Amino acid sequence: GRARSSSSRRMEGSSKPPSPSPRPASLSLPPSPMHHLLPADSSMSPFSHLSLSLSLLLSTSSTLLFFSLLGFGSTIYSLLSSVSVWFAYVLLGSAILLLLLLYLFDAQHSSPSQRYLGYYPLLATASACLVAFCLLATRHYPYAPLLCSFMLPVCAVWATRALLLHRVRPAAFFGALSFWLLVLAALIAATFALWVFAWPGWQTEEWRAEFGGNGSRVINMWAGHVKQYWRTKNGCKDGRTPMPMLDANAANDCYTGAFLWWSFPLWIMFVALVYASVFYFLARAAHEAKTGARSGRVQFAFRLFIAMIVFFMGLTWCAASVAGAGLGIARTVELAILLFVVVTTIVVGKTVGWATVTASARSTPFYKKLSTYSDSFWDYLKAFALWGLGWLALAIYFGLAAANQACRKCLPCTLEPDSDGALPLAAQGYLVRLRRWNWGSILSKTTVWSIAYLVLQVIVMQVVVVFFAWLNEVLAPLQTWQVCLIFSAVGLTMFMIPVIPGVPVYIACGAVVPASMMGVGTAHDELAAMQPGDPPPLSFWYGMLLASAVGFALKLLAVALEQEVIGRAFGGYVSVRALVRVNSVEMRASRMILQRRGLNFAKCAILVGGPDWPTSVITGILRLNVFQMLLGTTPILPLIVASTAAGAFQLLTTKSDTFSSVALIITFLSMLFQLSTTIAMLAVIARHASLHREELAAMPPDVEVLAYDARAAAYTAALRAATHWSQPEVRLWPKLVITASAIMLAVACYMSILVSCFVPFSVSESISNLPGGNPLGVVRTPGWIVIGLFLVGWALRYVYRRWAHVRAKDWIASGRTTAARIEAGTAHIEAGSAGTGASEIVVEDVQEQ
Numbered sequence: 058g059r060a061r062s063s064s065s066r067r068m069e070g071s072s073k074p075p076s077p078s079p080r081p082a083s084l085s086l087p088p089s090p091m092h093h094l095l096p097a098d099s100s101m102s103p104f105s106h107l108s109l110s111l112s113l114l115l116s117t118s119s120t121l122l123f124f125s126l127l128g129f130g131s132t133i134y135s136l137l138s139s140v141s142v143w144f145a146y147v148l149l150g151s152a153i154l155l156l157l158l159l160y161l162f163d164a165q166h167s168s169p170s171q172r173y174l175g176y177y178p179l180l181a182t183a184s185a186c187l188v189a190f191c192l193l194a195t196r197h198y199p200y201a202p203l204l205c206s207f208m209l210p211v212c213a214v215w216a217t218r219a220l221l222l223h224r225v226r227p228a229a230f231f232g233a234l235s236f237w238l239l240v241l242a243a244l245i246a247a248t249f250a251l252w253v254f255a256w257p258g259w260q261t262e263e264w265r266a267e268f269g270g271n272g273s274r275v276i277n278m279w280a281g282h283v284k285q286y287w288r289t290k291n292g293c294k295d296g297r298t299p300m301p302m303l304d305a306n307a308a309n310d311c312y313t314g315a316f317l318w319w320s321f322p323l324w325i326m327f328v329a330l331v332y333a334s335v336f337y338f339l340a341r342a343a344h345e346a347k348t349g350a351r352s353g354r355v356q357f358a359f360r361l362f363i364a365m366i367v368f369f370m371g372l373t374w375c376a377a378s379v380a381g382a383g384l385g386i387a388r389t390v391e392l393a394i395l396l397f398v399v400v401t402t403i404v405v406g407k408t409v410g411w412a413t414v415t416a417s418a419r420s421t422p423f424y425k426k427l428s429t430y431s432d433s434f435w436d437y438l439k440a441f442a443l444w445g446l447g448w449l450a451l452a453i454y455f456g457l458a459a460a461n462q463a464c465r466k467c468l469p470c471t472l473e474p475d476s477d478g479a480l481p482l483a484a485q486g487y488l489v490r491l492r493r494w495n496w497g498s499i500l501s502k503t504t505v506w507s508i509a510y511l512v513l514q515v516i517v518m519q520v521v522v523v524f525f526a527w528l529n530e531v532l533a534p535l536q537t538w539q540v541c542l543i544f545s546a547v548g549l550t551m552f553m554i555p556v557i558p559g560v561p562v563y564i565a566c567g568a569v570v571p572a573s574m575m576g577v578g579t580a581h582d583e584l585a586a587m588q589p590g591d592p593p594p595l596s597f598w599y600g601m602l603l604a605s606a607v608g609f610a611l612k613l614l615a616v617a618l619e620q621e622v623i624g625r626a627f628g629g630y631v632s633v634r635a636l637v638r639v640n641s642v643e644m645r646a647s648r649m650i651l652q653r654r655g656l657n658f659a660k661c662a663i664l665v666g667g668p669d670w671p672t673s674v675i676t677g678i679l680r681l682n683v684f685q686m687l688l689g690t691t692p693i694l695p696l697i698v699a700s701t702a703a704g705a706f707q708l709l710t711t712k713s714d715t716f717s718s719v720a721l722i723i724t725f726l727s728m729l730f731q732l733s734t735t736i737a738m739l740a741v742i743a744r745h746a747s748l749h750r751e752e753l754a755a756m757p758p759d760v761e762v763l764a765y766d767a768r769a770a771a772y773t774a775a776l777r778a779a780t781h782w783s784q785p786e787v788r789l790w791p792k793l794v795i796t797a798s799a800i801m802l803a804v805a806c807y808m809s810i811l812v813s814c815f816v817p818f819s820v821s822e823s824i825s826n827l828p829g830g831n832p833l834g835v836v837r838t839p840g841w842i843v844i845g846l847f848l849v850g851w852a853l854r855y856v857y858r859r860w861a862h863v864r865a866k867d868w869i870a871s872g873r874t875t876a877a878r879i880e881a882g883t884a885h886i887e888a889g890s891a892g893t894g895a896s897e898i899v900v901e902d903v904q905e906q
Contacts (some may be wrong), residue, residue, distance in 0.1 A: 105222050116212075227339075235337040241329045245325055455484060495780060663691045
């Protein structure tokens with residue numbers, strides 16, 4: 058009642074009329090408790106450093122002690138997984154209900170005494186229920202305790218800041234936190250390496266009993282006998298067959314949980330590295346907000362922040378792929394990234410604030426470059442957010458806002474409603490912004506993201522795996538030279554397909570050629586004669602060397618063909634040159650780097666780190682020297698050798714645990730090498746574009762591409778305007794068609810992630826093992842639904858695109874594309890021409906068009 062009356066008095070005393078914007082000043086709410094942490098004026102003392110380091114080390118040590126196989130994780134996992142899951146769901150429902158009621162009744166805006174007596178205890182109860190759910194749902198969701206345990210160091214640092222370090226300046230606190238996170242990551246890495254290599258399993262009695270006298274020499278790597286040992290410790294029976302009480306899905310969850318809890322120290326180490334860059338960036342932003350100065354460190358911190366996010370995501374996906382733990386790992390990675398985004402958003406918003414961070418980021422060239430992009434580019438970003446469950450977040454937000462507004466109108470114990478509508482003013486403001494979006498363009502681009510995901514991650518990968526499995530069976534009875542010739546033709550064809558990377562070809566080559574050298578599947582099968590513990594035969598090593606040579610020759614031949622046959626031929630088309638943005642600063646920087654003769658780091662980083670097909674084709678479009686490109690590609694040899702070795706050692710995994718560990722390490726290192734070279738490619742291009750910006754801008758532009766870009770900009774402007782849903786000429790059926798297409802393709806993506814759509818299958822298996830004994834047996838019933846949704850959604854998108862094209866042509870023909878639109882489309886072209894006189898030609902050409 059007091060909250061309602063005080064709110065009413067504030068509203069009566071305000072002379073401002075209501076507006077569809079965030080909550081007006083007359084309804085100002087009590088600030089968040091964390092905002093009181095910011096008005097500080099002292100630096101980090103030795104006591105402050107000690108307090109912060111102890112809070113980090115103790116909380117992280119407790120997390121690893123209870124939720125990692127490095128500590129007592131196996132006992133904790135077995136105990137938690139024995140609890141029935143229905144009780145966990147009851148706790149989850151109770152937590153959601155409590156949080157919902159607290160939000161609907163505006164409990165956070167009540168008087169201080171009411172908050173301490175009701176709001177905070179109920180909020181603590183809901184939090185306890187969520188934590189209990191994470192723990193008790195271990196049997197079906199083995200990653201849940203791990204994701205929740207990430208919050209323990211966060212809470213420890215927050216409590217240390219609130220209780221002991223509230224007078225420390227934010228910049229000093231964030232800088233110290235960044236330093237201690239780096240120290241923490243180093244300590245975790247050292248401890249994990251000691252546990253794996255120097256003192257495996259901490260040499261417990263169970264470890265010695267399992268591995269006998271060789272226990273001290275066994276590497277504690279997730280492969281072979283070691284993997285079975287940890288699965289057994291986690292309660293998955295003997296690690297090979299599930300426990301009698303577990304069905305197949307529960308057994309897979311148990312196997313996934315064993316890997317996650319074994320690798321949990323690595324996950325914490327990666328998170329510590331990422332947040333070290335996050336808080337370093339926040340420290341620089343807070344320092345600039347305090348002093349008003351601008352320095353190059355902000356640009357460095359911003360780039361470091363972006364690079365660490367990319368590195369973190371790439372490493373976790375590499376770890377998931379290498380472990381081969383399947384869908385459970387993929388879900389864990391997705392949830393970990395989601396938790397990272399949520400926590401980072403809260404940390405930034407509640408500390409230095411997003412306004413300060415945005416102001417610092419705007420001073421960087423990277424942000425300035427993004428601000429020059431067209432509306433179509435930002436539509437792609439909006440479409441990606443919408444595709445990544447953004448629609449669900451919007452639906453939940455507006456649903457809760459409407460319910461909260463209804464409670465404010467009906468119940469006396471809540472705040473006074475701030476508007477007469479069904480939504481509060483803040484939600485109305487967001488709704489007005491959403492209505493201004495170009496939904497035709499955004500939904501169309503949502504279908505692009507869905508199609509790209511389905512083609513790359515679902516359809517193509519399944520087809521490639523089945524095809525290579527079939528090829529293994531066909532090549533088994535042939536001689537080695539025949540195998541090399543046929544595989545070379547097949548591998549070269551694979552390289553010519555844009556969406557297929559080179560690494561799967563190298564791995565398949567490493568599996569096929571050594572198998573042929575050892576006579577696998579013939580009367581002289583050396584692999585079958587090899588006993589467990591025996592060293593590989595000499596033919597295996599010869600086969601691995603031959604596979605590396607074949608893979609390297611295939612790569613060089615593919616580079617030459619893609620550059621000279623595809624790139625140089627298509628480079629004559631203006632539309633192709635415009636597609637690769639030959640006049641952009643980044644492409645000019647790439648050309649300048651690649652024109653250097655001989656070997657240098659920047660040149661090799663682009664040729665090795667770039668995607669196979671696009672990189673070689675673009676070098677042909679740029680008319681570069683093919684022999685220099687082949688020379689710059691030679692440093693890819695270590696990656697090819699590592700990839701072929703990974704495929705070769707897969708043949709020996711049944712013979713010794715050592716071979717399993719070697720295959721695992723080599724595969725992970727090869728993926729890490731590829732990821733590092735890709736990041737290096739982006740870094741050298743950005744650095745070169747920044748250092749030689751004036752020289753690059755002075756280069757003569759491609760006048761034909763400038764004219765094409767201007768016409769394309771005018772066409773894009775007409776397309777966006779003609780298909781905007783605010784236009785009265787846009788009928789209902791195109792809106793329904795593109796909406797249905799977006800929904801179908803998005804549902805297909807979600808089904809491919811959440812449902813088992815395909816039979817687990819690998820290259821080393823036989824086609825006869827599939828249901829029905831044919832390649833189509835790899836597709837389960839949900840998989841056919843995904844394929845059907847994909848085809849129908851693509852067809853509907855084609856219908857909509859044809860309609861949009863006709864609308865844009867009619868729009869241009871009617872003269873409704875204004876001169877302002879054309880000038881906006883050519884502004885960046887005039888800036889990029891650098892006074893060469895080409896801009897005048899282009900503008901005249903566009904005006905005539």
